[in-house]
Amino acid sequence: AQKITQTQPGMFVQEKEAVTLDCTYDTSDPSYGLFWYKQPSSGEMIFLIYQGSYDQQNATEGRYSLNFQKARKSANLVISASQLGDSAMYFCAMRGLRNTPLVFGKGTRLSVIA
């Protein structure tokens, strides 16, 4: 079974600064995928970034990058140059082999301060 741990219930960051949201995972599958989603106050889940376990390079999507450390089983999300619109809940998730559904962490609420 897969498990995702997000240890930061809430985070604050100054506008224009970078912030790292932590995510560790546990799985026995040899191959797996890691995802980050953003949930603004409107409620809809927005896909941000994906990292495959065999990808050689860390994934990047605009201001989002994923700091993937396979040996440590961590997949931290880095947001550069924070904006007020980045204030939201952020969820880390993973999927392993055998057609397993996506498993989510408990989330981190990020607040960006002007």
Place this chain on the structure above:
Amino acid sequence: DVKVTQSSRYLVKRTGEKVFLECVQDMDHENMFWYRQDPGLGLRLIYFSYDVKMKEKGDIPEGYSVSREKKERFSLILESASTNQTSMYLCASSQGTGENEKLFFGSGTQLSVL
């Protein structure tokens, strides 16, 4: 763009009522999922379906059932609503089941059971 539509954004029901939450996707996706989201608990999987008329239990299926008579529609049923089912319900869909298959979410239904 994929669109996943949940029939109600807010719903208020009484204890013991039978409740139907409807979800429709317009991109011919094979797979559909129901999650519930509670503060501090993240997203937990209730039921999912990889094909029409097929269903699989997730992590917390007790008190719920589902129906998938057509590919595009996946209904969540609360046979006899209870106050502990007050929650945000999120429907999602995906095309495949590979490790990199991301989920597309609806806007959610905030259900209050009084």
